[in-house]
Amino acid sequence: MYMIYLMKKTQTIYKPRKSGAAAGKIIQPGEAQFLMSVPHYNQFPKPSGIEYCLLGRSNVGKSSFLNHILENKTLARVSKTPGKTNCANMYRINNNMIWVDLPGYGYAKASHYEKNRWSKLISDYCRKRENIGGVIWLTDIRHVGLRTDSEAYEWLSGLGLPVMQVLTKSDKLSQRERVKQANRAGELFPGEIPVVVYSIRRPGSRGQFWKQFKIWNEKRYG
Ligand SMILES: Nc1nc2c(ncn2[C@@H]2O[C@H](COP(=O)(O)OP(=O)(O)OP(=O)(O)O)[C@@H](O)[C@H]2O)c(=O)[nH]1
Ligand SMILES: [Mg+2]
Numbered sequence: 001m002y003m004i005y006l007m008k009k010t011q012t013i014y015k016p017r018k019s020g021a022a023a024g025k026i027i028q029p030g031e032a033q034f035l036m037s038v039p040h041y042n043q044f045p046k047p048s049g050i051e052y053c054l055l056g057r058s059n060v061g062k063s064s065f066l067n068h069i070l071e072n073k074t075l076a077r078v079s080k081t082p083g084k085t086n087c088a089n090m091y092r093i094n095n096n097m098i099w100v101d102l103p104g105y106g107y108a109k110a111s112h113y114e115k116n117r118w119s120k121l122i123s124d125y126c127r128k129r130e131n132i133g134g135v136i137w138l139t140d141i142r143h144v145g146l147r148t149d150s151e152a153y154e155w156l157s158g159l160g161l162p163v164m165q166v167l168t169k170s171d172k173l174s175q176r177e178r179v180k181q182a183n184r185a186g187e188l189f190p191g192e193i194p195v196v197v198y199s200i201r202r203p204g205s206r207g208q209f210w211k212q213f214k215i216w217n218e219k220r221y222g
Contacts, residue, residue: 032070035090035098039117041124044088047131051098055122055156056138057148058082058104061168061200065138066091066101068200069209082107086114088121097133100125106148126159134162134216141167141178141197144185153189164216165191166209171199192216 038044054062063076063085075091077084082104089101102125103118110118126135135156139149144167156163167185170178178197185195193216198205 031094032072032075032099033092034075035092037087037089039087039121041121041128044125044129045090047129049096049098049131050133051100051129051131052134052136053088053100053102053125053132054136054138055102055126055152056104056168057140057146058107058110059084060104060138060140062104062138063101064200065136065166065168065198066099069206071206076101083110083114086118088125105152106146126156126161132161134164134220136166137163138166138168139185141170141181141185142172144181145188150188162216162220163191164193164213165189165195167195167197169199170197170205171201192219 036045054066056062059080059082061078063078066076067073067078070091070093076089085101085103087103091099091101093099102122105118105122107115126132137152137156139146143149153163165185167182173181182195182197189195193212196205196209196212198209
């Protein structure tokens with residue numbers, strides 16, 4: 001809520017980014033390397049290559065997801081406590097794209113100063129960064145339709161950024177519940193491709209994600 005409040009004050013309409021020559025060639029990556037941690041938007045390096053960012057509520061599993069899809073347990077720091085990622089952490093993947101793990105939104109217990117800084121960092125990044133290839137938007141499969149998430153979806157839609165929705169922690173639900181929640185998420189938050197149901201406890205999730213990621217990029221970049 002707090003983040004979205006700040007975002008609304010500064011909202012601008014997304015102007016289509018340059019398509020990024022590498023995007024169509026993206027398949028499952030092999031190598032990942034930490035680049036840098038960015039606390040304020042003006043400290044981002046000059047855009048170079050296509051970037052994908054991870055956006056979602058605090059503790060939804062963004063950093064765990066990044067580690068899992070890259071098969072690297074120690075790349076991004078994860079924690080049971082919300083607010084672990086407090087900067088935009090940049091990772092170079094396979095030398096052809098950059099992934100940005102953003103701080104989470106909706107963490108009520110963070111200090112006023114930190115909430116402000118995270119909100120501004122996320123907002124500035126999504127509105128201004130020229131080389132965003134897409135937003136990987138993560139929501140908890142058990143809590144589809146939370147107000148903060150609905151607000152984030154509306155805000156992202158307003159910017160016109162390409163969004164791929166991933167439902168995290170699917171191991172916490174039965175198969176029947178997973179299907180129900182995935183359908184609900186698809187109805188509430190329609191996107192270019194179906195939502196991806198994910199769990200870091202299910203190795204099969206990884207392959208499904210990369211398959212959809214490839215389809216998503218091919219749709220857009222051919
Ligand atoms: N059961 C289960 N737990 C998960 C899954 N993904 C993440 N978690 C747990 O969720 C907690 C938060 O994970 P993080 O990856 O740190 O979440 P985050 O979204 O990066 O959090 P912030 O950086 O604080 O915004 C950790 O205890 C993870 O082990 C999942 O698929 N299944
Ligand atoms: Mg994190």
